[in-house]
Amino acid sequence: MGVPAIEIPTVSDPGLDEAVKTLTTERIQEVINRIISKETAARFRTYLNTCVHCGLCSDACHWFLSNDRDPRFSPVGKVKQTLWEILKKKGRVDPYFLRECSRIAHTECNVCRRCSMYCPFGIDIAYLLLVIRRICSECGMVPQFLQDTVNSHAVTLNQMWVKQDEWIDTLQWQEEEMRSEVPTVRIPLDKEGADVFYSVIAPEPKILAQLIGNMALIMTVAGVDWTMPSFDGWDNSNMAMYSGDFEVMGRVERAHHEAALKLRAKRIVMGECGHAFRGAVYDGPRWLGWKEPPVPVIHAVDFYHELIFSGKIKIARKFEEPVTVQEPCNIVRGRGLGQKLREIIQATCADFTPPEPAFEHNYCCGAGGGVINCGPPWKTSRVTGNRVKAEQLAATKAHIVITPCHNCHSGIEDVISVYKLGQHVKFFSEILVDVMEIPDELKAD
Amino acid sequence: MYEFASGPLVWIAFIVFLGGMTFQIVRMVQMAKKDKVIPYMSLKYGLRSLLHWVVPFASKNMRVRYEVTIVTFAFHLCLVLLPIFLTAHVAMFAFAWGARWATVSENLATFMTVLVILGGLFFLVRRLMLPEVRFVTSASDYLLLAIAAAPFVTGFAAHQQWFHYETMVLVHMISGAVMLMAIPFTRLSHMLFFPFTRAYMGSEFGAVRNAKDW
DSSP states (O other): OOOOSOOOOOOOOHHHHHHHHHOOHHHHHHHHHHHHHHHOOHHHHHHHHHOOOOOTTGGGOHHHHHTTTOGGGSHHHHHIIIIIHHHHTTTOOOHHHHHHHHIIIIISOOOOOOGGGTSTTOOOHHHHHHHHHHHHHHTTOOOHHHHHHHHHHHHHSSTTOOOHHHHHHHHHHHHHHHHTTOTTOOOOBSOTTOSEEEEBOTHHHHHOTHHHHHHHHHHHHHTOOEEBOSSTTOBOOOSHHHHTOHHHHHHHHHHHHHHHHHTTOSEEEEOSOHHHHHIIIIIHHHHHTOSSOSSOEEEHHHHHHHHHHTTSSOBOSOBOSOEEEOOOHHHHTTTOOHHHHHHHHHHHBSSBOOOSSOGGGOOOOSSTTTTGGGOGGGHHHHHHTTHHHHHHHHHHTOSEEEOOSHHHHHHHHHHHHHTTOOOEEEOHHHHHHHHBOOOGGGSOO | OHHHHHTHHHHHHHHHHHHHHHHHHHHHHHHHHHHTOGGGOOHHHHHHHHHHHHSTTOSHHHHHTHHHHHHHHHHHHHHHHHHHHOHHHHHHHHHHHSOOOOOOOHHHHHHHHHHHHHHHHHHHHHHHHOHHHHTTOOHHHHHHHHHHHHHHHHHHHHHTTOSOHHHHHHHHHHHHHHHHHHGGGSGGGHHHHHHHHHHHHHHIIIIITOOOOO
């Protein structure tokens, strides 16, 4: 009914293909009935009974807009193809159908929640897609790359199989690197009672270690009393939250908060990552039955704002190249940090063009919600599913896109390269270390 | 038959309507405890969100889809208010109970009826023409639209003395009763649930996420 003739290409993914071979309809039905009866309640039922199938959520979705308004990519279209079918068949669906559910829920929805701002009833459509992910995960139907990160979380409590000695070694390496510029830079490990417990996502020690060095420099210049843990709980990322493995999600979040509690830190400051913030501030605590996180959690953007506007960090010169910003869903729509993000950019950059639409209405990078973690097999659909982002960035004519989120950073990099926008992405910390004043007494001779 | 439709059927319809609504509310609150949503409900942010979504064009999507906004507001306002303030309805209550309240003029009533019917047609055409709506449409969506529009179509036809008047009035009464009884048990229950889903999302956005949801 109303489906365009264009075929969605079948992507080969061992995580899904192998699950199709081993799953049975009976097993899937058992999982579906268990999840729906035990784990869903008022929101699930009320949303399904309230949705009048009006399609007004469609205009919110970058997948829908970028795929030439193909209804299969609209938020409610995704719910129809997955949840409505499942309910209609009382959970009796075959493994091939569940594979389609995983494709739709894991790889074609960023659970960015823009659609709940367009639904007249405020239905949390992303939540409904997360229920599908939960069912898929319980059935073992998860894209392989995403599942690998979850396996890593389960085994090592970090996302990228980083071992403890590698972690400590990386911190010491970055400390040493930064000492060439400011000899007093320290990354204090396991310091008890510090003002700030700083946590990062595992890709930082693995592939972007200089970001840890940047933060060490910023902390030193600002004179912050801070620490990082040498033990598990240092990784604040959480891909299990997105695969649907909520048991592992809960373990990861508990370890993160307990690490901060163990060191009696006053608050957790986390690096530039959106999903990690969402996991630490609400998805994780809710699963664990905590109304609020036990230790206050501050996102890097909020922290930079505090450092710049309290004068702890002084800006020596402004960044000259034209910049724009990718406003990460999980800290802008998810925490209202849009204004503070603007203020720190304006304080450090001379030529800033805001994106349009902006703030809560900004488009997702297309990578968030675990979608980029589904890996290379899904890259083409992910980038073609975000043409509107390319158009939005091109219209700013900026050279640099500031992306204070790891997923955004990688997602925007892909958008820029595929659509040949000729732009570059930077984390805010890269701008900040470039323009901040380093007092003479701190500088190396 | 007329006696049944204008007497016991009205009672049955209202009892099912009000009883069904109460049942749904109680069930929702019970389930909400299991869902752990109540601690996150915020009166301030819930109302703030509701306010932005009951005022025409106060939210972005209402401005983007302005035609839907205009029709939706006209349709729903007339659909809810007209049955309450229609002279014929008030007269029947006055006749039965002696209670009476303000009524709308005949011309206004006709105008409002036409708006509901045109609104229903708009929704029907939208369902058929827009791919993203047609894709998620099933037979039940047409049925619900028919249930909602039927009392107005039949009421209009009766008033215009089209077809056999007595039969039309009877069909009108039955269709009105059907609509009332359908509200709690079909997706017409958005009438009941809308303030709660909106307030919950408003609370999530406002109190938890410090953001706007309009």
